[in-house]
Amino acid sequence: xxxxxxxxxxxxxxxxxxxxxxxxxxxxxxxxxxxxxxxxxxxxxxxxxxxxxxxxxxxxxxxxxxxxxxxxxxxxxxxxxxxxxxxxxxxxxxxxxxxxxxxxxxxxxxxxxxxxxxxxxxxxxxxxxxxxxxxxxxxxxxxxxxxxxxxxxxxxxxxxxxxxx
Numbered sequence: 001x002x003x004x005x006x007x008x009x010x011x012x013x014x015x016x017x018x019x020x021x022x023x024x025x026x027x028x029x030x031x032x033x034x035x036x037x038x039x040x041x042x043x044x045x046x047x048x049x050x051x052x053x054x055x056x057x058x059x060x061x062x063x064x065x066x067x068x069x070x071x072x073x074x075x076x077x078x079x080x081x082x083x084x085x086x087x088x089x090x091x092x093x094x095x096x097x098x099x100x101x102x103x104x105x106x107x108x109x110x111x112x113x114x115x116x117x118x119x120x121x122x123x124x125x126x127x128x129x130x131x132x133x134x135x136x137x138x139x140x141x142x143x144x145x146x147x148x149x150x151x152x153x154x155x156x157x158x159x160x161x162x163x164x165x
Contacts, residue, residue, distance in 0.1 A: 005029065008069050009038070016059050017042050020052060023092065025082055029075075036075040038064075041082050045096060048081040088149040094119045097151050104141065105148040113152060114139060 009027050017024040017040075026041040040060060042048055057079040064070055064077070088094055088102065097116050104112045114126035115136075123142035130136050 040079045101152040
């Protein structure tokens with residue numbers, strides 16, 4: 001997608017996403033056969049419900065139909081949340097992952113799996129699980145030490161809503 005088209009789409013879509021109190025994470029235009037696919041990825045502090053994605057999809061579709069931002073020809077619009085395997089790249093991603101287990105690849109080549117306890121402007125406070133019956137340890141990692149980070153899926157961990165109930 002050209003930078004011009006990307007900027008134009010972002011300018012059209014971002015206010016619509018913001019009106020739903022969501023964050024615009026990504027816009028991507030790709031080819032699928034003869035058609036183009038416009039993927040709009042949104043998120044929020046509380047996640048994104050399917051109904052919200054559907055409402056936003058209708059709103060974006062109406063707005064795009066009123067403009068020529070997608071040019072001529074057919075396209076498919078997909079509005080969704082980022083999914084569990086999305087990389088943590090923004091400060092807000094780390095904040096949303098507080099309490100979750102994350103896999104961090106550090107600049108020095110080390111890999112670390114730890115629970116995110118707190119996030120500030122400089123980095124993360126982590127709890128590294130103990131190995132072979134040992135107690136967990138605390139560790140501080142600065143953002144500039146992180147090459148890649150991703151939330152690890154935990155099938156047996158209760159989420160915040162279940163813990164509060």
